Amino acid sequence: MGYKLKFENFDKILKELSKENKIYAPKRFPKQGRYSDTDVIRYDKIKELKEIVFDEKSTYAAKEVYQPITETILYFTDGDYKEKKVVDDRPIIIFARACDIHAIQRFDDIYLKNGFEDFYYKRLRDKVKFVLIECPKDGWDTCFCASMGTNKTDDYIFGVKVAGEDVCIELKDEQFAKYFEGEEKIDFNVTFVEQNPRKVRIPDIQSTEIKNKIKTLDMWKEYDKRCLMCGSCTVACSTCTCFTTYDVNYTSDTDAGERRRIAASCHVDGYSDMAGGHSFRKTAGERMRFKVMHKIHDHKSRFKNHNMCVGCGRCDDRCPVFISFSTTVNRLADEVEKLKGEEE
Ligand code: SF4
Ligand code: SF4
Incomplete structure (x- = not known):
């Protein structure tokens, strides 16, 4: 109708x-x-x-x-708390x-x-x-x-x-x-996009061996020189879900305040910091690899349904140094094909 x-x-x-x-x-x-x-x-x-x-x-x-991007989730005072x-x-x-x-x-x-x-x-x-x-x-x-x-x-x-x-x-x-x-x-039905000029090939990664070899690919090192680790791509991303929390005390001499959560980014320093000072993925290239794999392999592998990325292209639009996520995925697809060829 x-x-x-x-x-x-x-x-x-x-x-x-x-x-x-x-x-x-x-x-x-x-x-x-x-x-x-x-x-x-x-x-x-x-x-x-x-x-x-x-x-x-x-x-x-x-x-x-x-x-x-930021929201207050609860208020606390006198050792008690109340959800917002x-x-x-x-x-x-x-x-x-x-x-x-x-x-x-x-x-x-x-x-x-x-x-x-x-x-x-x-x-x-x-x-x-x-x-x-x-x-x-x-x-x-x-x-x-x-x-x-x-x-x-x-x-x-x-x-x-x-x-x-x-x-x-x-x-x-x-x-x-x-x-x-x-x-x-x-008579009217919405017309959907049938194809985009930009085509992305999602690599088919089945073997653990290939997955391990992906971690050491030279292509990630290029991002060490280019990526600013600014997180702009993840803030604009339709599907980046990570957040962190922080507490705001209303005054310095009471324990009253509120807890907020705020969008976090796997590209930004501090994201993977742990108690004791350890942190994972220190370089921009390692962070790029983590994000790319999460978007086009790991999420699907974990939830057995769909890839996380929905192809909105906002990451490419927002990157201040013109790093293209879609190009990176296509490069990875080529590398995976090469690795598979070496296995045969
Ligand atoms: S294209 Fe994929 S990774 Fe890039 S912003 Fe959209 S959902 Fe996120
Ligand atoms: S890929 Fe671009 S937008 Fe994303 S963190 Fe690196 S420089 Fe920033």
Whole structure:
């Protein structure tokens, strides 16, 4: 079932939806980009269609809605603690692209299916529904969703495409049909990306011997010279889930304060520090290897479902020294083929 609406009618629907839901979408923040006079596009609450950026990929991922970069999780005082309450408990609707919708499954793996359920994640995640935003025909230049199998999804309540002065809707969840009553009915289905110009070959790594040899490949050493270990790629990544915690004491002479968690990055110093001063993966190359293997092998091997990477390409977009994750994966695929050839 599809509908065609004028912008003002869609805004009325957004207004109705907002009475019972919090609505988030990619929004432009002028002149807040990395370089002077550049913008940033990130997720925020929206009220009107014109606030949503449809024609550019967002700088940051939809994950920031259900896993904020920083959040207070509990308050402590006098040896006791209290979890932070969610003040606005309404369901959450997120306008997102197919890759970002797939990304939440990777978060579910880590936060819900990894031997425990993360309380703070679950209480937000249980409220999330998606509105699918149609992508340009081939995505953007750094996208490789088709290689990762994340170019299509059916996990959305309705799909949306802006066509000139109209908004086309593909209704998926009949519970939301009431919002479109009286609107012009049309035949419309969201078109998914079928292929991207950028193709990524995921190496097939079965043997432990090959896995061990990957650790010593010379290709990782190149990143020792290039990678700044800044973590920009992981902050923007749709599927990087790591966080660390720190406590903020309100005054120096009481024990009252709050515990916050904040996004962490395997590229950044301190990530793997242990009690006693030991730390793993000191060089940029070792950290690059760890991230790449995690994204295209280790997660899938652990959870027996899908690779962690969804091919959004934000890591390539954000790296200040133009290190390309997708190129790195293709290089690794070549190296793995060579190693397999040596084994035969
Ligand atoms: S590794 Fe890069 S392409 Fe893959 S999900 Fe993260 S940001 Fe997107
Ligand atoms: S790959 Fe690029 S963005 Fe990522 S840590 Fe290295 S320099 Fe920073």
